[in-house]
Amino acid sequence: xxxxxxxxxxxxxxxTELIGNKILCFDSLESTNKTAKExxxxxxxxxxxxxxxxxxRGRLSRSWSSENGAGIYMSILLKPxxxxxxxxxxxxxxxxxxxxxxxxxxxxxxxxxxxxxxILHGKKVCGIxxxxxxxxxxxxxxxxxxxNRTFQKDLTDKATSLFAEFGREFDRNAIxxxxxxxxxxxxxxxxxxxxxxxxxxxxxxxxxxxxxxxxITPTEEYNATAVGxxxxxxxxxxxxxxxxxxxxxxxxxxGIMGYV
Ligand code: BTN
Numbered sequence: 001x002x003x004x005x006x007x008x009x010x011x012x013x014x015x016t017e018l019i020g021n022k023i024l025c026f027d028s029l030e031s032t033n034k035t036a037k038e039x040x041x042x043x044x045x046x047x048x049x050x051x052x053x054x055x056x057r058g059r060l061s062r063s064w065s066s067e068n069g070a071g072i073y074m075s076i077l078l079k080p081x082x083x084x085x086x087x088x089x090x091x092x093x094x095x096x097x098x099x100x101x102x103x104x105x106x107x108x109x110x111x112x113x114x115x116x117x118x119i120l121h122g123k124k125v126c127g128i129x130x131x132x133x134x135x136x137x138x139x140x141x142x143x144x145x146x147x148n149r150t151f152q153k154d155l156t157d158k159a160t161s162l163f164a165e166f167g168r169e170f171d172r173n174a175i176x177x178x179x180x181x182x183x184x185x186x187x188x189x190x191x192x193x194x195x196x197x198x199x200x201x202x203x204x205x206x207x208x209x210x211x212x213x214x215x216i217t218p219t220e221e222y223n224a225t226a227v228g229x230x231x232x233x234x235x236x237x238x239x240x241x242x243x244x245x246x247x248x249x250x251x252x253x254x255g256i257m258g259y260v
Pocket of ligand 1: 129
């Protein structure tokens with residue numbers, strides 16, 4: 001099952017119009033996001049895969065462990081014509097695409113931890129790092145722990161993989177193609193009508209909404225209740241009876257008792 005991700009296999013599994021119109025596969029990269037950013041002149045929808053990353057990066061300046069040949073490490077180049085304040089919703093769409101694809105490949109047990117961690121049995125199985133270029137292209141980096149056996153020491157209680165949870169290996173080409181298919185259809189809806197048509201589905205899959213949470217910002221920490229997600233991708237919360245909206249950029253959200 002431990003087959004490489006190849007352009008031919010992904011292309012055979014895809015019937016998308018935009019996402020995956022150009023596919024580039026590498027054995028090793030520092031970071032697929034870095035390579036995608038360096039190649040931002042390629043057409044919208046181009047996808048960059050690596051079998052391993054030597055300097056995989058996560059949100060909030062964290063690193064992303066990228067075991068060779070085990071996970072999916074891919075970045076997608078997007079060029080949406082949208083207002084700046086709507087850009088965060090693109091990453092929510094990517095989370096929705098991964099969640100949909102994994103739920104279809106297994107048995108509907110994945111959820112989204114706002115803004116876009118994909119959670120299985122209370123642990124993180126996928127992370128998404130979106131980066132905006134000065135020339136306004138967006139690179140969506142997706143890391144899915146598929147057949148991964150090892151996790152960073154500080155993450156063993158928070159991270160998991162499909163292999164660890166289901167006790168069998170999964171076909172990375174099939175999962176990656178399913179994610180790209182879902183992203184293609186969601187991105188079409190998004191470019192036509194924005195995030196609003198997808199807001200309800202996102203909220204339904206988002207395990208943060210309706211939960212008591214701990215909000216961690218660079219300057220403060222406090223408890224709150226998450227009540228919804230707005231049309232710009234912000235998290236609506238109630239804190240001391242006051243309603244406010246968190247922006248995903250600098251904020252980290254935890255469950256009151258732990259990671260989710
Ligand atoms: C996070 O949860 O902090 C986001 C992790 C994003 C990891 C992916 S793997 C492919 C792409 N390349 C990177 O360097 N990071 C993203």
